[in-house]
Amino acid sequence: MDLLTPEFGLFFWTLIAFLAVFFILKKYAWKPILKALNERETGIADSIAAAEKVKAEMAEMKNENEQLMAKAREERSQMLKEARLEADRIINKAKDDTKAVADKMMSDATQQIEQQKMAALTDVKNQVGNLAVEVAEKVLRKQLSSADSQSEYAHALAGEIKLN
Amino acid sequence: MEVKRRFSLVVLIFVLFWSANPAIAQHEGEASHHEAVEHGHNEHGEAKEEKGFDASKVIFSHIADSHYWHLFDWNDHPVSLSLPVIIYHPEKGLEMFSASKFHHGHESYNGYHIESGIKEKIISEDGASIYDFSLTKNVISMFISVILLVVIMTNVGKKYKKNGSMKAPSGFQNALEPIIEFIRDEVAKPNLGNSYLRFMPLILTVFFFIWINNMLGLLPGGANFTGNIAVTGCLAVVSFVVMIFSANKHFWGHLFNPPGVPLGVKFLLVPIEIISLFIKPIALMIRLFANIMAGHIVILSVISMIFIFSGISVYVGAGFVPVSLAFSIFMFFLELLVAAIQAFIFANLTAVFIGQAIEDPHHHDETVKI
Numbered sequence: 001m002d003l004l005t006p007e008f009g010l011f012f013w014t015l016i017a018f019l020a021v022f023f024i025l026k027k028y029a030w031k032p033i034l035k036a037l038n039e040r041e042t043g044i045a046d047s048i049a050a051a052e053k054v055k056a057e058m059a060e061m062k063n064e065n066e067q068l069m070a071k072a073r074e075e076r077s078q079m080l081k082e083a084r085l086e087a088d089r090i091i092n093k094a095k096d097d098t099k100a101v102a103d104k105m106m107s108d109a110t111q112q113i114e115q116q117k118m119a120a121l122t123d124v125k126n127q128v129g130n131l132a133v134e135v136a137e138k139v140l141r142k143q144l145s146s147a148d149s150q151s152e153y154a155h156a157l158a159g160e161i162k163l164n
Numbered sequence: 165m166e167v168k169r170r171f172s173l174v175v176l177i178f179v180l181f182w183s184a185n186p187a188i189a190q191h192e193g194e195a196s197h198h199e200a201v202e203h204g205h206n207e208h209g210e211a212k213e214e215k216g217f218d219a220s221k222v223i224f225s226h227i228a229d230s231h232y233w234h235l236f237d238w239n240d241h242p243v244s245l246s247l248p249v250i251i252y253h254p255e256k257g258l259e260m261f262s263a264s265k266f267h268h269g270h271e272s273y274n275g276y277h278i279e280s281g282i283k284e285k286i287i288s289e290d291g292a293s294i295y296d297f298s299l300t301k302n303v304i305s306m307f308i309s310v311i312l313l314v315v316i317m318t319n320v321g322k323k324y325k326k327n328g329s330m331k332a333p334s335g336f337q338n339a340l341e342p343i344i345e346f347i348r349d350e351v352a353k354p355n356l357g358n359s360y361l362r363f364m365p366l367i368l369t370v371f372f373f374i375w376i377n378n379m380l381g382l383l384p385g386g387a388n389f390t391g392n393i394a395v396t397g398c399l400a401v402v403s404f405v406v407m408i409f410s411a412n413k414h415f416w417g418h419l420f421n422p423p424g425v426p427l428g429v430k431f432l433l434v435p436i437e438i439i440s441l442f443i444k445p446i447a448l449m450i451r452l453f454a455n456i457m458a459g460h461i462v463i464l465s466v467i468s469m470i471f472i473f474s475g476i477s478v479y480v481g482a483g484f485v486p487v488s489l490a491f492s493i494f495m496f497f498l499e500l501l502v503a504a505i506q507a508f509i510f511a512n513l514t515a516v517f518i519g520q521a522i523e524d525p526h527h528h529d530e531t532v533k534i
Contacts, residue, residue: 002228002281002282002283003227003228003283004393005393006393006394006397007229007283007296007300007394008295008296009250009295009296009298009300010302010303010392010394010395011394011395011397012297013299013303014395014398014399015398015401015402017307017310018369018373018398018399018402019402020310021310021314021373022365022366024314025314025321025365025369025372026365026369028317028318029320030317030368031321032321032322032325033320033344034344034348034361034364035324035329036324036325036328037329037344039328040330043330
């Protein structure tokens with residue numbers, strides 16, 4: 001039973017020491033420690049939230065980028081298609097133009113050739129006419145002397161015409 | 165396995181050696197008996213007890229508080245530090261002197277003398293009731309632990325202030341942080357709800373104060389501080405006072421006028437409620453006191469067995485050394501665990517009691533386990 005009766009002195013000192021420890025530690029240990037722990041926890045929570053937000057933003061930006069890219073790609077293919085059409089058109093036009101010019105040149109050339117041919121023919125005709133007249137003249141002149149020499153002469157003249 | 169085998173071999177050798185020499189054992193026993201009888205003739209019964217090993221005296225002199233810090237005995241003389249005695253006498257006023265003036269209770273000084281039963285008591289020879297504020301072994305041990313606690317905790321606190329909150333903890337901070345977080349998350353938050361931050365300093369102080377004192381008490385030569393009922397009583401009073409002063413209207417209303425109870429039952433219920441209010445701190449006080457004191461007694465008893473058996477024969481005593489050591493090592497580990505567990509339980513129950521006192525009215529149906 002002796003052990004169960006508390007000593008007043010020890011009670012007194014324990015109370016003083018405990019209260020002193022309590023107030024000292026409250027001010028210099030528990031307050032800063034608990035504050036720091038709380039701050040760290042809220043800090044970590046904030047960081048995670050911020051990271052989450054940034055991630056969402058990134059995803060959104062990526063989405064936007066992809067949309068832009070798709071649009072650009074579409075535009076590019078549109079432009080290419082248009083360019084090809086345009087090129088085709090230009091080439092066709094050029095071809096047509098060239099063909100027209102060539103045709104005109106051809107027709108001009110044929111016409112000219114025709115004309116020159118006609119001129120040449122006319123000239124030939126005229127010369128042949130003249131020659132024929134000349135031959136006829138010479139034949140007529142020689143007819144009076146002899147029949148043999150006459151035909152001989154005619155042959156000679158004919159040979160001359162050939163050579164011309 | 166190897167160690168176990170060797171250990172049992174040593175035990176076997178001791179036992180065989182003792183049983184092979186019954187003559188020696190017999191002789192030793194007789195010799196000590198002779199001596200004891202001779203002493204008994206010279207100085208009556210007192211000396212007889214001093215010569216033999218008195219386990220209960222050794223154990224209780226350790227368990228109880230003392231005005232000396234006893235280190236060891238040398239040639240039958242105790243080597244100890246004499247601690248300051250402070251006495252308040254209602255007529256003579258405050259007096260302060262060293263306990264060495266009492267010469268280990270053999271002499272009286274200034275009209276006071278030490279009476280040592282299970283406990284040491286300073287008695288005034290004029291019969292006046294005096295107040296003993298002496299800085300006893302327990303008080304000095306407490307001062308040491310208080311200094312340790314303050315130095316460690318304020319240093320850690322400084323580190324938090326210096327490093328800010330977002331730097332990883334280092335050194336002792338690392339050891340303390342999980343404990344503080346454990347107390348906060350497992351003790352304070354579940355019991356105290358939103359107002360946990362208000363009571364955190366108290367709960368942390370209670371926990372660390374009890375823990376460090378429990379641990380220092382386990383050191384060889386350490387004081388049985390937390391196994392003293394005055395100490396646990398003081399701590400229980402502190403948590404009781406905090407509980408009473410933070411209690412809300414709802415708590416008092418339920419205590420003195422339980423709602424929804426017939427008038428006749430109220431006369432029965434209110435006294436029970438009031439008694440249970442006071443039983444809470446008493447339970448706190450007894451639980452810590454009994455646990456720590458029991459641990460000290462068990463360890464000392466196991467060690468004492470060596471000397472009790474060597475009273476029968478030196479060889480029995482020596483043979484019992486390994487057994488006793490193994491037991492006491494086991495008990496030390498258990499007590500290390502108990503030191504933390506009891507500190508935790510005290511802190512937890514303090515939180516539970518305060519939590520009951522500040523409970524919000526709307527969820528009073530929840531049962532709170534004690």
